[in-house]
Amino acid sequence: MRRDLAVAGFMIVAGVLAWLLFFGLPRWYGDVPAGTRAVAAPSATTPLPPGRKIKARLFYVADDGLRLAAAERDVPFGEGTVEQAKEIINVQIAPVAEPTLSAVPPGTQLRSLFVGEHGDAYVNLSREFSSAHQGGSLNELLTVYTIVNALTVNLPAVTSVQVLIEGKEVDTLAGHIDLRRPLAENLAWVQ
């Protein structure tokens, strides 16, 4: 009997610890992750599955089509700059519902991402990022700075971003913007 009680007590303690570990702590820390500029406004996107998450400023095409508009979105928490950067990019390039419009071409996927010691991030995207692009200087600017600003604005450790396509350095996305070097944050293209 005593032994049964001890086993039951152990199970309850283990259950509480497990809840704390997997649900309680992530919720507790979820709003203020280290290394990000958190924003407290509610999200307008499809709710993420339960789990630790952060608020990030992501970028979509403004109503006038001439600029980007910043929007706060829930992004899954990632441990460290690289993991968090991957989570941000994954949400940034995900399809969005009308009337929100993304400058990232449909079908684009994140292949890999790494961050250099000087804060230059390298975002390796699938070929759709270039091949499905609609063209036009302004359109290309908005697409490129969607990715650049999504990382530089939300991750202080990232100061510039270079886009790679299928692991390779490219001249431009659609014939205009020089992608041979990392690009610094540019909020001139944001409302």
Added chain:
Amino acid sequence: MTFRSLALFSLAVCSLFAGLAGQSVPSSSPITLLTKEGRRPSQVTLVGDQEFVALDELAAIFQLTVREDSLGAITVSYKGKTIVLTPDQALASISGRLVSLPAAPLDDARGRAGRGGHHWLVPVEFVSRALALVYDARLDLRKASRLLIAGDLRVPRVTIRYEPFGTAGRLTIDATPRAGSTVSQENDKLSIKFDADALDVVVPQVPSQGLVQGVHIVEPVSLVVDLGPRFAAFRASTQPIDASSRLTIDLVATQTEASPSPTPSPAPPPPDLSAVNQPTPSIRTMAIDPGHGGEDDGAKGRGGTKEKDLTLAVARRLKAALENRLGIRVLLTRDEDKNIPLDDRAALANNNKADVLLSLHANASLRPGTSGASIFVAAFDKAAEDQARASLGTERLPTFAGGVRDVELLVWDLAQIRHVDQSAELARIIEQQFRDRVPLSPRVIDRAPLRVLESANMPAVLVEMGYLTNAEQERQLTGNEFQNTLVQALVEAALRFRDYLDAQQHSPTVDGAAAPKPPDVRPAKAGSPHQ
């Protein structure tokens, strides 16, 4: 070209006119065939934007044999050499070598049913790109001036520019290749006779200033300048410039601004020729870059317009207009549907010492309502500018002729940095000229790290003419009227930018004035981020 072939040509022209008389096929202005024996007009048929000539007529003129095989291929033979054309393919095969044509041959059966068989129309470029490769004599098609030159004739390309200088004025007439000329005055006309067989010239409009009333051609090799009532005297000089000879005629006005003294002067004052001693204009060569090309269509409109086609069409118009109005050399980075790497486009401008680079594009937006033209200037961040400055220097390099020469060097990727202020001024001038003529975007002038501009070692801007993703703008951009207006605005902008550069040359206190000759550029990889 023999007498027999000319007779055949006359017959062909007559039959061509007769053949086309009953049709509703739109015609373009005729092309004049120039031979040692004389000149003859040849009819041109316009289908869409493409000009065609009848293959039958070419066969008669140039003694070609045309036959079709069972598979539909058209074989054009001349003295044992063959050109094979395939319907629906914009290609010609010449002894196994493929040459691209701007359009496929067309079967022009309309109105000719009575004659039976196919009657092919071929793009006019067939003559210069395919026929010229098999024909005995030189064939030179000059579409802008509507000339087809057969044989070794001296037909210099002549550009005319008139510039008023206060009360005086200057006519600058460039002939390429070089051709001698004599200038003589007969009453109220100046006659300029060239030592040539014919002239390839498009006469520009001359602004009314009272000195010159107009310029026109007197066949075969003379230009006549109609002098205005204010004309008093002229002075002509010729100098060689590269492959051209430049005839400069300074015109001086009568002194009409009389002094208040009631006593009439006993004799008219001598004309003041000092007013016309102006320095060489600061823009002698311009490079026009039609964006995209080949497999790179660029932006696309819902109506099917491709950016690459639009930019090339406008670039060709702009080239002709700049040559005529400014009398300068104008280079196109591409003159066909071909993809040219961005570095090669800048290299063409750099290697030809172009004074200005204009890259022409059409924009796209995910919002179909977005519209309006905009102008981009290259953007660099501070680190890149510091790097460019640090890399500037002079190196002593050996020359081919022996000895050494000091060469100023600049990083290729950052060549534009030293010109960004002038590029911004050019953008501002273009904006001024676009206003009230061309719909503008709310963001008219912007800076961006544009690849094609970064290596340009001269003032350079990228002009987005409008949005192909806006249905109304797509319709507008493809129309003749809009394209002419846009070209006119760009020509005016080039004139004003030249004035701006001239003023800088005269004012050593202005930033960037008295700048040394642009340096040579070397390929290098910049490692710093830019904006």
